[in-house]
Amino acid sequence: MTHTPEASAASQSPEPPGGPARPGLSIGMITVDTVDARALAAWWAERFGATVTDDFDGWFCSVTGGSLSLTLGFQRVEEPTPGKNRVHLDLALPLSGPSRAETVAAFVAAGATVHDTVAMPEFGWTVLADPDGNLFCVGDPST
Amino acid sequence: MTVAEFVAAGATALESHGTPGAAWTVLADPDGNRFCIGDPH
Numbered sequence: 766m767t768h769t770p771e772a773s774a775a776s777q778s779p780e781p782p783g784g785p786a787r788p789g790l791s792i793g794m795i796t797v798d799t800v801d802a803r804a805l806a807a808w809w810a811e812r813f814g815a816t817v818t819d820d821f822d823g824w825f826c827s828v829t830g831g832s833l834s835l836t837l838g839f840q841r842v843e844e845p846t847p848g849k850n851r852v853h854l855d856l857a858l859p860l861s862g863p864s865r866a867e868t869v870a871a872f873v874a875a876g877a878t879v880h881d882t883v884a885m886p887e888f889g890w891t892v893l894a895d896p897d898g899n900l901f902c903v904g905d906p907s908t
Numbered sequence: 909m910t911v912a913e914f915v916a917a918g919a920t921a922l923e924s925h926g927t928p929g930a931a932w933t934v935l936a937d938p939d940g941n942r943f944c945i946g947d948p949h
Contacts, residue, residue, distance in 0.1 A: 793946060851941055 794827065795839030795854070799844050802826045806839040808896055812875065845897070854901040855890075865891060865905050869871050872903070911935065911945055 786827045801804045806817045806826035814833030829836040868893060873879060880900060881892040891905040911933045916919055922942070923934040931947040 780945070792946075796944070 768820035784883060792835060792899055794838045795852070796840050797850075797897075797899060798840050798842045800845055801826055801838040801897075802841040805897055806837075810870070810877070822839070836839070850899045853899070856901060856903045857901065858906045860906045865903055866890070869893065914945070 775801070797805065801816045803817075803820065803823045803826055806828050809815075810817050810828045813828070813831040815828050815833045815837075817826050818829045818836075819827040821827065824841045826839045828839070850887055858868060863871070869879060876896045877893045879891060879893055883890050883892070888905055888907060890902045892900055892902050894900050911921055918938045920936045921923050921933055922936055924945055925934070930946060932944045933934055934942055936942050
Protein backbone atom coordinates (compact mmCIF):
# COMPACT_ATOMS: atom_id res chain seq x y z
CA MET A 766 0.00 0.00 0.00
CA THR A 767 1.38 3.42 -0.93
CA HIS A 768 1.15 6.24 1.54
CA THR A 769 1.14 9.72 0.07
CA PRO A 770 1.53 12.75 2.33
CA GLU A 771 -2.09 13.57 1.59
CA ALA A 772 -3.19 10.08 2.59
CA SER A 773 -1.18 10.23 5.81
CA ALA A 774 -2.71 13.56 6.69
CA ALA A 775 -6.14 12.19 5.92
CA SER A 776 -5.54 9.10 8.07
CA GLN A 777 -4.93 11.35 11.08
CA SER A 778 -8.24 13.08 10.58
CA PRO A 779 -11.17 11.94 12.71
CA GLU A 780 -13.30 11.93 9.58
CA PRO A 781 -14.20 8.51 8.18
CA PRO A 782 -13.04 7.56 4.67
CA GLY A 783 -15.18 9.40 2.18
CA GLY A 784 -15.58 12.42 4.43
CA PRO A 785 -17.92 13.24 7.27
CA ALA A 786 -21.37 11.71 7.35
CA ARG A 787 -24.09 14.01 6.10
CA PRO A 788 -27.84 13.84 6.17
CA GLY A 789 -29.43 12.26 3.15
CA LEU A 790 -30.25 8.94 1.65
CA SER A 791 -28.90 6.08 3.75
CA ILE A 792 -29.12 2.28 3.86
CA GLY A 793 -32.06 1.30 6.04
CA MET A 794 -31.39 -2.43 5.77
CA ILE A 795 -29.96 -5.06 3.47
CA THR A 796 -32.67 -7.49 2.47
CA VAL A 797 -32.38 -11.05 1.18
CA ASP A 798 -35.14 -12.80 -0.79
CA THR A 799 -35.83 -16.31 0.45
CA VAL A 800 -38.59 -18.93 0.33
CA ASP A 801 -38.32 -19.39 4.12
CA ALA A 802 -37.79 -16.00 5.71
CA ARG A 803 -38.27 -17.20 9.28
CA ALA A 804 -35.70 -19.96 9.03
CA LEU A 805 -33.05 -17.89 7.28
CA ALA A 806 -33.60 -14.90 9.59
CA ALA A 807 -33.22 -17.13 12.64
CA TRP A 808 -30.05 -18.67 11.23
CA TRP A 809 -28.42 -15.32 10.54
CA ALA A 810 -29.62 -13.84 13.85
CA GLU A 811 -27.84 -16.61 15.72
CA ARG A 812 -24.58 -15.95 13.87
CA PHE A 813 -24.49 -12.35 15.09
CA GLY A 814 -26.02 -12.90 18.51
CA ALA A 815 -28.85 -10.76 17.14
CA THR A 816 -32.64 -10.92 17.43
CA VAL A 817 -35.44 -11.41 14.91
CA THR A 818 -37.30 -8.20 15.68
CA ASP A 819 -40.13 -8.34 13.12
CA ASP A 820 -41.96 -11.24 11.54
CA PHE A 821 -45.07 -10.06 9.66
CA ASP A 822 -46.51 -13.59 9.54
CA GLY A 823 -43.28 -14.92 8.09
CA TRP A 824 -43.38 -12.59 5.09
CA PHE A 825 -40.73 -10.17 6.27
CA CYS A 826 -38.36 -10.85 9.13
CA SER A 827 -35.85 -8.27 10.28
CA VAL A 828 -32.74 -9.05 12.29
CA THR A 829 -31.12 -6.44 14.52
CA GLY A 830 -28.82 -6.14 17.50
CA GLY A 831 -25.96 -8.32 18.64
CA SER A 832 -22.80 -7.52 16.73
CA LEU A 833 -24.72 -6.34 13.66
CA SER A 834 -23.94 -2.82 12.46
CA LEU A 835 -27.17 -2.55 10.48
CA THR A 836 -30.47 -4.34 10.05
CA LEU A 837 -30.80 -7.41 7.85
CA GLY A 838 -34.15 -8.14 6.23
CA PHE A 839 -35.43 -11.50 4.99
CA GLN A 840 -38.33 -11.30 2.57
CA ARG A 841 -40.35 -14.34 1.65
CA VAL A 842 -40.75 -14.96 -2.06
CA GLU A 843 -42.50 -17.80 -3.87
CA GLU A 844 -39.53 -19.05 -5.87
CA PRO A 845 -35.82 -19.13 -5.07
CA THR A 846 -33.93 -16.42 -6.96
CA PRO A 847 -31.92 -18.33 -9.58
CA GLY A 848 -28.18 -18.02 -9.93
CA LYS A 849 -25.51 -16.51 -7.76
CA ASN A 850 -26.46 -13.61 -5.54
CA ARG A 851 -25.11 -10.40 -7.04
CA VAL A 852 -24.86 -8.57 -3.74
CA HIS A 853 -23.02 -10.28 -0.91
CA LEU A 854 -22.20 -9.62 2.71
CA ASP A 855 -18.56 -9.07 3.62
CA LEU A 856 -18.29 -9.95 7.27
CA ALA A 857 -15.59 -8.37 9.38
CA LEU A 858 -13.82 -9.89 12.36
CA PRO A 859 -12.74 -7.82 15.34
CA LEU A 860 -9.01 -7.29 15.80
CA SER A 861 -9.02 -9.40 18.94
CA GLY A 862 -11.27 -12.41 19.11
CA PRO A 863 -11.81 -15.67 17.27
CA SER A 864 -9.62 -16.17 14.22
CA ARG A 865 -10.99 -16.41 10.71
CA ALA A 866 -10.42 -20.19 10.79
CA GLU A 867 -12.36 -20.52 14.05
CA THR A 868 -15.15 -18.32 12.72
CA VAL A 869 -15.37 -20.26 9.47
CA ALA A 870 -15.46 -23.53 11.42
CA ALA A 871 -18.35 -22.19 13.52
CA PHE A 872 -20.24 -21.21 10.36
CA VAL A 873 -19.69 -24.66 8.87
CA ALA A 874 -20.84 -26.33 12.10
CA ALA A 875 -24.02 -24.24 11.85
CA GLY A 876 -24.72 -25.38 8.29
CA ALA A 877 -22.76 -23.06 6.01
CA THR A 878 -20.48 -24.46 3.32
CA VAL A 879 -17.03 -23.25 2.29
CA HIS A 880 -16.77 -22.35 -1.38
CA ASP A 881 -13.35 -20.78 -1.67
CA THR A 882 -10.40 -19.49 0.28
CA VAL A 883 -8.51 -16.54 -1.13
CA ALA A 884 -5.08 -15.33 -0.01
CA MET A 885 -3.66 -11.99 -1.10
CA PRO A 886 -0.28 -10.65 0.03
CA GLU A 887 -1.77 -8.66 2.90
CA PHE A 888 -5.32 -9.90 3.15
CA GLY A 889 -7.25 -13.13 2.99
CA TRP A 890 -10.86 -14.18 3.07
CA THR A 891 -13.10 -17.22 2.91
CA VAL A 892 -16.15 -17.45 0.65
CA LEU A 893 -19.03 -19.38 2.21
CA ALA A 894 -22.65 -20.12 1.38
CA ASP A 895 -25.48 -19.87 3.89
CA PRO A 896 -28.14 -22.64 4.10
CA ASP A 897 -30.03 -20.96 1.23
CA GLY A 898 -26.92 -20.87 -0.97
CA ASN A 899 -26.28 -17.14 -0.60
CA LEU A 900 -22.56 -16.49 -0.86
CA PHE A 901 -20.87 -14.30 1.71
CA CYS A 902 -17.28 -13.66 2.80
CA VAL A 903 -15.41 -13.67 6.07
CA GLY A 904 -12.28 -11.57 5.88
CA ASP A 905 -9.22 -11.35 8.08
CA PRO A 906 -9.30 -8.54 10.62
CA SER A 907 -7.97 -5.35 9.06
CA THR A 908 -7.09 -2.01 10.54
CA MET B 909 -32.17 11.43 -3.69
CA THR B 910 -35.74 10.67 -4.67
CA VAL B 911 -37.22 8.10 -7.01
CA ALA B 912 -37.40 10.71 -9.78
CA GLU B 913 -33.72 11.51 -9.35
CA PHE B 914 -32.79 7.83 -9.41
CA VAL B 915 -34.79 7.38 -12.61
CA ALA B 916 -33.13 10.44 -14.14
CA ALA B 917 -29.78 8.88 -13.24
CA GLY B 918 -30.58 5.63 -15.05
CA ALA B 919 -32.48 3.54 -12.53
CA THR B 920 -35.81 1.96 -13.46
CA ALA B 921 -38.88 2.20 -11.25
CA LEU B 922 -40.57 -1.22 -11.19
CA GLU B 923 -43.30 -1.19 -8.56
CA SER B 924 -44.83 0.89 -5.82
CA HIS B 925 -46.20 -0.67 -2.67
CA GLY B 926 -48.18 0.63 0.24
CA THR B 927 -49.23 -0.98 3.46
CA PRO B 928 -50.64 0.73 6.54
CA GLY B 929 -47.70 2.62 8.01
CA ALA B 930 -45.21 2.03 5.21
CA ALA B 931 -44.81 2.71 1.51
CA TRP B 932 -41.93 2.02 -0.81
CA THR B 933 -40.86 1.96 -4.43
CA VAL B 934 -38.94 -0.92 -5.99
CA LEU B 935 -36.28 0.17 -8.48
CA ALA B 936 -33.51 -1.48 -10.46
CA ASP B 937 -30.02 -0.05 -10.72
CA PRO B 938 -28.26 0.10 -14.13
CA ASP B 939 -27.11 -3.53 -13.63
CA GLY B 940 -30.64 -4.70 -12.86
CA ASN B 941 -30.12 -5.11 -9.12
CA ARG B 942 -33.35 -4.41 -7.31
CA PHE B 943 -33.49 -2.05 -4.37
CA CYS B 944 -36.23 -0.21 -2.50
CA ILE B 945 -36.76 3.34 -1.34
CA GLY B 946 -39.11 3.63 1.59
CA ASP B 947 -40.95 6.63 2.92
CA PRO B 948 -39.42 8.22 6.00
CA HIS B 949 -40.75 6.67 9.17
